[in-house]
Amino acid sequence: MSDAWLIVIVVALGTIAIKASGPVLLGRRTLPPRVGAVVTLLAPALLAALVVNASVSSGSQLVADARLIGLGAAVIALAVRAPILVVVLVAAAATALARLLGL
């Protein structure tokens, strides 16, 4: 099996189990508060790591390239409360423009 299929199948089965766990197993019960607090904080912690990873890493190296200009443009778009799709398009356009200018 190729790596791509391995990832697709394991992520799919894992996600199906995660999404179904509450409705199928827990029913009306709730998570212990501390467990719930940790699980809730996973999303902000990981999303911040993904922002860092996707903007300044290239393999195992830290690099500053045109992606940072795109991220800066995204911050401005978010600050003026642009819709999420506009934010992403602005970031891509700013990065493409920076590369065209040889930055």
Next chain:
Amino acid sequence: MGDHAAQPMSDTPSLSTLPFRTGATTALPLAAVVGLFGVSFGVLAVSGGGVGAVPAIVMSASTFAGSAQFAAASVIAAGGQPIAAIAAALLLNARYIPIGVSVARFLPGGPLRRLVLAQLVIDESWAIAAKGEGEFDGQRLIGAGVVLWVAWVAGTVAGVLGGEALGDPTALGLDAAFPALFLALLIPQLRSRSAVVAAVLGGAIALALTPFTPPGVPIIAAAAAALIGLTRR
């Protein structure tokens, strides 16, 4: 099976169909956005180092969680190991444990039906179904979830088919779409002080580890930042 007989026939349409349609129509504007993200996921999947056309479509249909799919794709694109891509995606999806618990008692049917319906829960359908005070409308959630699922899968198919025609994704700045998307998804998560602390810590861990570990590992390690939740009273 037996759950249909529990409701009087005459009441069934007004009890279930209307909230289902309300959920579906409320989700339509979001479906346009979700569909376009599906297109970008499809485009990235068929670009160099992506997961490929058919796996991408199967992933969108079965996983139905955009941020996790993009996370797995970005780890693969960076040359990370499969285990790192899997761990990053599943840790990101761990938020569906408490989200699933919150809607559990509003979903109809037996275990198998609930297992299937639970797959329609994503951030957007969950938000549409929220009535406040911890109450949710199960039918509205299902209506929104179905519309968003169709948009996500159709968008992925369109992106896969059109992606090869688009050419080099870096020339179009599509690699910068990743951090912008993750940032846009992060902002609404920052509703509490502990969420902000977890985000700052998670970002710092990823930054500090990148030069010293294989790709993907810094993202998984950043999950440790969520442990500050243990200190909360």
